[in-house]
């Protein structure tokens with residue numbers, strides 16, 4: 001039996017959610033092509049913005065070419081402008097969309113932060129999600145002074161996005177202490193400069209030193225000396241003229257306490273780009289260009305009003321439960337999801353194909369109902385998919401003779417009886433976006449490929465799935481969808497938060513007999529059958545809340561006397577024009593896995609580009625064979641999760657099962673605490689100023705960022721990700737070792753060393769590991785390159801805690817540590833099968849004995865600038 005509202009919610013999903021990340025960017029010879037830069041529909045028309053984007057990419061292309069040994073450049077870029085912009089010069093968009101673009105131009109987040117940044121949360125070397133530039137940043141030349149030229153900043157962000165390298169500066173740890181010297185966090189270490197605190201009045205003051213850490217207090221700033229910059233890295237300071245490269249191993253500062261070292265095992269950025277990135281093979285085999293590259297070519301495109309054709313399978317195997325579900329799903333889509341003024345056509349296929357409705361503009365509820373009445377109710381015959389596709393294309397052409405940017409939603413339950421591989425290539429070339437919803441795993445591979453290559457989505461609906469599917473989108477969000485089988489009460493709660501409430505609907509689909517339904521608003525009003533509409537043929541009951549639904553917890557109670565399955569789906573839309581709702585996007589790190597590597601589940605919870613933290617996030621992964629795994633996703637910066645508190649919740653998925661699986665996540669807030677964090681950013685550094693000929697020249701301060709909090713109350717969301725497929729080489733997944741520890745930190749007090757980290761598990765971040773091996777050295781590179789040669793710490797008394805717990809262990813070294821000494825530490829973990837994890841990040845700590853008079857505090861008249869610089873240069 002098919003999942004009751006799976007198909008319906010997937011329909012919604014296909015329409016609204018194009019969140020899955022697939023990088024369309026490619027290298028064509030030495031040139032990057034299919035670079036899509038999309039401007040959000042929230043941005044008012046400004047043709048200057050298009051010129052500024054072109055200037056940025058053109059300048060960036062030459063800079064990129066110089067930075068990577070004259071091997072690569074930007075060859076072709078497409079700028080997607082919003083539908084409401086007017087010009088005769090825009091071409092029609094093909095499959096480009098804002099949601100899938102990797103370079104987004106959009107307004108600043110609610111904190112008005114205009115800084116460029118890249119959202120990245122994969123492993124070191126993995127591609128990032130997107131770069132966000134604000135229109136203010138691109139239009140206001142003041143920012144060039146603060147961040148460097150836009151072309152250079154673009155290449156800095158590009159390196160985050162494309163090659164998964166990280167920043168070599170650090171706002172959190174701008175200084176570190178190393179063998180008796182204070183060092184600025186930088187790459188390379190050859191960069192010199194001066195330290196000052198900038199007062200509120202804009203004058204310079206010597207930095208004061210915190211006696212506890214022997215490091216400067218917050219507010220102390222390193223000003224690089226413009227005349228002394230050699231071999232710096234684009235990931236540290238792209239703004240300075242002499243900086244034209246990425247740090248290589250010989251000049252890399254592996255001790256600097258920055259993200260690059262932490263995430264990338266202290267490797268140089270150059271090494272990661274050439275050895276770990278998606279372009280590693282190309283970069284190693286490409287020959288440098290003989291002459292400078294041509295400037296990039298640009299195309300400016302625009303999407304028109306949406307044009308969509310539903311292509312529905314009515315072959316024999318659809319008869320019965322499936323055709324009913326297809327009807328329920330398509331009905332929901334036509335009634336609630338498709339926006340006004342869009343054009344919709346309906347095609348069916350089995351032994352032959354036919355058009356049930358040619359393109360129709362959605363202009364009223366009457367039109368919607370007319371389309372609903374046409375939906376097929378019977379099925380028979382064979383499955384000629386190519387006939388269905390080509391009929392769909394004919395319908396899409398009716399409006400203007402082409403299918404560019406138009407969409408096909410293809411719904412089928414099985415294997416093609418015709419040669420789908422024969423018609424797929426031309427469908428892919430057509431310029432239309434093709435999404436597929438497949439009821440069974442036997443769906444042709446060509447359908448996945450079509451979705452992948454046209455910017456569409458492929459969703460597999462497992463026959464076993466009796467629960468729910470959830471989705472999110474700007475226009476229509478799923479707050480909750482739950483399903484069950486019972487012969488008694490089914491009660492639950494849905495939280496409507498302040499960001500949503502308009503067009504709220506409760507849709508209940510039942511299997512056999514109309515149940516009794518009570519829905520109670522937060523203030524206690526009761527809705528019963530008399531307030532709902534019932535469609536007996538569709539076995540669907542609907543409650544539409546007029547106006548804006550009251551925020552708070554809505555309770556529903558459903559009572560049935562016969563044992564039956566039903567589902568309840570609650571969707572809503574934004575309540576305020578200017579407050580984007582909280583949204584959830586989820587995806588696996590790969591769509592296909594051969595079982596040799598674990599997979600990672602990601603869910604991003606955000607509101608207008610701001611991370612929503614402290615939420616409770618559960619993922620359900622369900623395979624076609626019916627095995628279900630539920631995982632709590634965490635935002636703890638350990639295991640699969642790259643950063644703590646960035647609103648990205650992650651977990652490894654190790655229980656790989658052959659075949660296709662579906663992915664959904666359910667999110668609710670855990671407590672009433674504030675849930676919005678300042679975005680954690682990978683991005684171009686603001687440059688406070690430089691030393692020029694020995695004198696500090698200050699830049700203007702950076703634009704203020706306001707941390708305005710939004711109290712939203714309780715919220716619930718559900719989202720569905722694209723399906724993924726596993727083909728194990730053996731019969732069971734391999735044994736995975738404990739995950740690499742990435743948050744090891746160390747402290748030395750007297751002669752005692754205190755280490756802390758987040759516990760890994762028996763299998764990556766699940767279960768409990770068997771043991772730890774801790775080693776230390778005076779030499780970072782030695783520990784990094786040959787862990788087993790480090791000095792061993794006796795860990796006999798240490799037994800690992802469950803994955804995710806905080807581990808804190810202290811031990812004494814067998815000798816007195818001298819004042820000023822820096823030591824390095826690393827940990828490996830082992831599981832029951834004696835599989836060892838990768839070596840952790842390398843933590844460092846210095847022993848600092850406090851003199852009787854800490855200089856910065858007891859002797860304020862002292863010239864600390866001189867002290868600090870002499871510390872730096874001894």
Ligand SMILES: *[C@@H]1O[C@H](CO)[C@@H](O)[C@H](O)[C@H]1NC(C)=O
Pocket residue numbers: 110111112706708
């Ligand atoms: C952000 O900037 C806009 C326009 O510059 C201003 O109207 C708004 O109040 C600012 N918001 C915050 C939270 O500072």
Ligand SMILES: *[C@@H]1O[C@H](CO)[C@@H](O)[C@H](O)[C@H]1NC(C)=O
Pocket residue numbers: 190230231250251
């Ligand atoms: C700077 O880079 C150049 C070229 O890669 C190299 O020859 C030189 O040794 C580097 N200088 C330092 C101080 O690392």
Ligand SMILES: *[C@@H]1O[C@H](CO)[C@@H](O)[C@H](O)[C@H]1NC(C)=O
Pocket residue numbers: 489490491557
């Ligand atoms: C569900 O709610 C109804 C009415 O609100 C109540 O009578 C019933 O006991 C509840 N059942 C369960 C299992 O909570």
Ligand SMILES: *[C@@H]1O[C@H](CO)[C@@H](O)[C@H](O)[C@H]1NC(C)=O
Pocket residue numbers: 525526527528530531
């Ligand atoms: C439900 O319908 C009844 C009868 O039309 C009406 O009296 C009642 O106010 C409605 N309930 C709500 C909460 O609107």
Ligand SMILES: *[C@@H]1O[C@H](CO)[C@@H](O)[C@H](O)[C@H]1NC(C)=O
Pocket residue numbers: 502547548574575576577
């Ligand atoms: C939501 O509905 C209210 C009326 O209840 C309306 O004033 C408001 O503009 C609507 N918001 C959006 C984003 O359409």
Ligand SMILES: *[C@@H]1O[C@H](CO)[C@@H](O)[C@H](O)[C@H]1NC(C)=O
Pocket residue numbers: 552553713714
């Ligand atoms: C929020 O949810 C909690 C339980 O999860 C509940 O106790 C509380 O009353 C809810 N708050 C509101 C304002 O509805």
Ligand SMILES: *[C@@H]1O[C@H](CO)[C@@H](O)[C@H](O)[C@H]1NC(C)=O
Pocket residue numbers: 140141142143702703
């Ligand atoms: C450009 O940005 C600076 C710094 O934020 C601001 O002071 C200035 O008013 C902006 N200029 C324009 C034209 O918006």
Ligand SMILES: *[C@@H]1O[C@H](CO)[C@@H](O)[C@H](O)[C@H]1NC(C)=O
Pocket residue numbers: 751752810811812
């Ligand atoms: C380390 O040595 C100190 C005294 O030097 C002692 O108090 C402490 O218990 C020792 N810690 C361990 C873990 O052996």
Ligand SMILES: *[C@@H]1O[C@H](CO)[C@@H](O)[C@H](O)[C@H]1NC(C)=O
Pocket residue numbers: 180214819820848849850851
């Ligand atoms: C230890 O070293 C720090 C920094 O090098 C210095 O400030 C401090 O005075 C030294 N303490 C002793 C007791 O020598």
Ligand SMILES: *[C@@H]1O[C@H](CO)[C@@H](O)[C@H](O)[C@H]1NC(C)=O
Pocket residue numbers: 863865866
């Ligand atoms: C600190 O020392 C530097 C270098 O000797 C000197 O140029 C500067 O004037 C001194 N500043 C103060 C405030 O004494």
